[in-house]
Amino acid sequence: MSVPRKFGIRILLLILSIFILSSTAAAQNTIYFNSKDITSEIETVSREGELLIKARDLAELLDADLTWRPALKSLEMKSQNVTIKIMANSRYIQIGNDALKTRAGLQLVDNQAYIPLAKSIEAFGYLLEYQRDNEELYIFQPETTINNVSWQEDGNQLQIKMDEITPYRILHSEDGREITIEIDKAVIDQEFSDNISNNNYYLRVVNVPDRALLRLIIKSRTPIPFQIDGGVYEYEDSLVLSFLPQLKDIRIDKNNILKVEATGEIPDAKTKYISESKKMIIDIPSVVIGNFDLDIENHPLIKDIKVTQHDLDPVILRIEATMVNGDIFKPLKREKNSLLAFKPGQRSEITNLDYAAGSFSFDSSSALNPELFLLETPPRLVMNLYHVNRGAGILDKIEVNNSLIKNLRTARFDEQTVRIVADLKELTGYDWVEEEKNGIYHYTVNLKNKFAEIRTEDNDKYQYLDILMDSRAEYEVKKFNYPHRIVVDFKNTLNNLDEFKTIEKTSLIKDIRSSNYQLEGEEVTRLVFELNDYYSHRVETYQDKHGIKIALAKDYLNKQMKEDREIESHLIVVDAGHGGFDPGAIGMTGLEEKVSNLAIAREIASQLADKDQTVLLTRNSDRFHSLQQRVKFANARNADLFVSIHANSFNNPQTGGVETYYNQHENNQNRFLAEKIHDKLGRGLGIYDRGIKESNFYVIKYTKMPSALIEVAFVSNPGEEKMLQSSKFQKKAASLITEGILDYLEENGGK
Amino acid sequence: MAVKKIKLSPEQKRKMLLVLRVLLLTAAVLYLLFLFYNNYFLDDKIKVYFSTENANYLKSEKRTINQESDLYFQIFDELKSGPESSGLTATIPAGSQLLDYQIEDKMIILNFNQAFRDNHWGGSTGELLTIYSIVNSYTSLEEIQTVRILIEGKEVESLVGHLDLTQPLMYNQKLTEGS
Structure with a gap:
């Protein structure tokens, strides 16, 4: 009876001791050497708050020669070119002529030398990283x-x-x-x-x-x-x-030339004059305010100069000069790209007054702040220009007699002002644009175009939408699906459609609507033709672009027509997600997302190249690129389109399917691209259609061209993981994506 | 067919009235209870978001605020412990820890450990649901409008290569089912 009891107690003690032992073991650090867990291979002790390693274990780890001099109680370790020395009862590790202080120094435990792990490994040039509250220690060779x-x-x-x-x-x-x-x-x-x-x-x-x-x-x-x-x-x-160049110096030399110098290249600055306050404003892009010298005081021309960092995004440095008597400083031709120079007393001169249908234009030797207004009887547009002279060839009157303008007249209005008057046939809206080229400022005043006639026409093969404008039209034709519609956007156009009788609808056109909206800051008049199905279309212009004729093919776009379609060449960036040390998501049987991403991206590139598209891959090998680098790659090359290929993952192996992401931008092009691509993938890929989704993913958010991110299938779903591995599925996905891209290009023309 | 008028005896009438009175009283009591509950108990609850099983949406569950512990750590603990209802899935990888947090002007900066990234299963869907389950849970609090996510104190481009984490994130309505 007593034997089993004793046995029982022993077992209990054993279990207890195992428990105690294992719990002390757990309190020890986990140590990784070049990413390998070596905790069990080395012996360590802790003394005076420092972790010590058995010198022999360290020597083995670093493949070092170890010499122990018992007489001196000194230890020498040599690995590659580094030799360290440490003596018992000393806290210093000697490396060449340097000494490294440690807390515990060399300690003898059971007749074995133990030395500070972190310090000695550092002495050999290795790097250390502590993680998880110092529980884990990583040792790396510097890379x-x-x-x-x-x-x-x-x-x-x-x-x-x-x-x-x-x-x-x-x-x-x-x-x-x-x-x-x-x-x-x-x-x-x-x-x-x-x-x-x-x-x-x-x-x-x-x-x-x-x-x-x-x-x-x-x-x-x-x-x-x-x-x-x-x-x-x-x-x-x-x-x-x-770094952006910094402002270095502002001075005015003895010839009264105002000079602005920076530490690097200064882009062309924009100057403005405010006549009431006698101020000249110089806005310099991409220059930062730094430590600069300003040596203008009591100058006969300039009363005061103020320098501010006007904006940081984009970076603009503003110099505001208050003039003593309202002189104009005109920019001089650049001699050094880090220097801007201005010459005083010069008025700008206007030249090359010209006109076209619905617009007139002229050049100025410096930037102007024109003032425009309409007068009613007789209808005319007045433009006041300050601090200018009329240059050679500017006539008092030009007879124009086009659809909108009767005459252009110019005159000096007062000492400060030159006035340009456009006599109009009737009052209409206007806007003006400024373009700068080689220091010459070109101004164009656009009078608003109007619709003259809208008709529909029908024959055997085609139905036509025919739009005639008063003057040359600035327009864009787009086609959208679901609902199917053709959209024509007119810039700078007055929406006078109320003046027309209802336009006759044809058998293909369900409805015609118009609306006005802002697109990239410009007012656009939009005509929408609702179609009852998808038709292929062609656009022609006539009467020197006064008229637009859109032909709708009555036959559905058939396969042959699709094969034959010709799409202009575009620059398309295809981005295979992840790569290098970043495998992306990993499947149950080990497929790394980066592998299938690259295979599909390469296949898309080759298929698009067959259709005369120029394709660049952000990576064509197993390399890591940051998201920012991928974005920069596409933006720097001014690509027309960006498509990122990924495979999806979730912590539920049953989740599966294909989805396409876009980032919502004002102009909706991202969504159109995603729609075109997903239209193919959702129906054609043969797996669950998870739909089109909007999200703020990095690569599609910061790329400046239309972009989409495709999650082809779930690598975390075993069935789909297998598919992603097969070249047949990869090819199928690639060809559906390619078709979607081509559809998009055909209808929207990129960018 | 002629309509037959039902005649009730006084006894029956009394009974009917009594039933009506009891019903009305119960309704009133229930209404009062409802008001009371709304005013005094709902404030103790926080919303934590989990993924729906099909990984398309986020759906919230309510948890009682533990007065003893820190609210912001509690939210992450609740997210980590996962949903109570069977139709939902947890979104936080194993070993994830919220190391510390900081609140600056209605923005909470959450600092996670490396395991939060290393143990994540990846994928756009995976990343989206993990990040926005956190963002939506914290931004349900009145005092939090945006969330920034750091890993080991460092600013990161994204968690696992998709979502832009260089900017503060706001409550994501689109991912929230039923709204």
Whole structure:
């Protein structure tokens, strides 16, 4: 009876001791060496708050030679070119001529030497990273060395040269005066000296020893302009940060030339004059206020100069000069691209007064602030121009006699003002635009166009929509589906459709509507023809673009017609999602999303190329690119279209299907593109149709061209994972997406 | 057919009236209870959002505020523990931790650990539902209008490669089923 009891107690003790042992083991750190968990392979002890490793284990780990001199109680470890020495009862680790202080130093435990893990591994040039409240310790070999940090381009570019670009982040402080560049797993070259600050920026390199990264901190007195897609790019093995040039100097020389100088290239500035307050305003884009000299005091021409950072997005520097007696400063031809010069006393001159149907235009030697108004009897449009002279060839009167304008007259109205008068046939709306080219400002005044006639026509093959305008039309024809309709947008056009009798509808046209709305800041008059089905259409113009004729084919667009369709060549960027160290979602049997994304993207590229489209892939191999880099890739090349290919995932293996995402933009092109693509995928791919969705995904939000993101299928759904792996399914998805893209291009013409 | 008028005896009439009175009284009591409940109990509840099983929408469940613990940590704990009803799915990956938070002018900055990203299953749908289940839960609070998400104190482009996390996020109405 007593034996089993004793046995029982023993078992209990054993269980208890196992429990105690295992719980102490759990309290120990987990240590990873180059991402491998080595906790069980090494022996460690904790002394004086420092983690010590058995010297032999460390030597094995680093493949180092270990020498123990019992007489001196000293230990020497040599790995590659680094030798460290440590003695019992000393807290210092000696590396060459340097010594590194530790807390515990060398300790003997059971006749074995234990040395501080973190410090000695650091001495050998490894990087450490603590995670999860110091419970996990990661040891890495540095992946890159920063060889040099230098200012280029007159201090407007910072080049960080390194062996290889590792993941990095750019962070900026809230007030914008500090930028931090964090580079993972990087060490700085030992030769590097930290004296690279310049006039405007203070720069410091900070090693973050326990997070395996290096920080470069740039500080400035004024906010450092840094936009989401601006500033950083990778050049060979360098990271290059571009800073906007800063204002350096404003002065007026002995010839009374006003000079504005910056530390780098100044784009052309825009000047404006406000005659009442005798002010000249110079707006300089992409220049930042810095430490600048201003040496204008009690000048006979200029009373006061004020400099402000007018805007940061986009960056605009504003110089506001108050003149003593209302002189005009005219921009001089540029000699240096970092210098703007203005010459006083010059009035601008207007030349080349010209007219066309519904518009007139002229050139000016500097920017003007024209004032326009209509007068009723007789109907005329008056334009006042201040501080100008009439140049050679500007006549007092030009007889025009076109559909809207009878005559153009010019006259000096008073000392300050030249007046241009357009005698009109009848009062109508107007607007004016300014274009600048080589320092010459070109002004165009557009009188509003009007509809003269709208008719429908019918023959065997086609029905025609015929729109005739008073003058040359600025228009765009678009076709939409569900409901099927043809839309014609007219710019600068008066909606006088009320004057017409109802327009006769034909068998293909259900309804005709019109509306006015704002498109990209311009007023647009829209005519909508509701169709009873999908028809292919063709647009022709006649009478020197006064008339537009849209032919609707009565036959449905058939397959052959589709094969034969010719679509102008566009630049299309196809983005295979994820890549490199980012596998994307991973399926149950191990398919990595990045693999099928690339296969489908490549297939789309080849199919589109067959249709004479120019296609660029953001990646054509298994490489990582940040979302920002993908966006920049497309924006910098001014692509017409951007399509991102992904595979979906959810934490429920049953979820499956195809979906297409767009980002809502004002002009709806993103949605149209998504609709065209999903129209094909939803019906043709043969898996569940999860529909079109709107979302703020990075790559489709910041690309400037129409864009869509396609989640072809769920890699987290075992059935769909298998499909995504098959080249047949990949090809099918690619051809449906390609068809959708071509449909979109055919109807909307990109951009 | 002639309509037959039902004649009630006084006894029956009294009974009918009594039934009516009882019904009216019950209705009044219920109404009062409803008012009382709305005024005094609903304020103790928070909404936490979970994914519907088809991964198309977010739907909220109510939880009682635990007066002892921090409200903002509690919301994340509730999100992590998952839904009570069977038609919903949790959206937070295992091992996720809310390290700390900061509130600045109606914006809450949530700082998550690396596991929140590393253990995430990926996918646009996956990312969308995870992020907006968090955003919608926090922005249901009166004092929170937008949410910023950081990983280990760092600003990130996105969680798993889709959604733009460089900007503060607002309540997402479109994802919310039934509204």
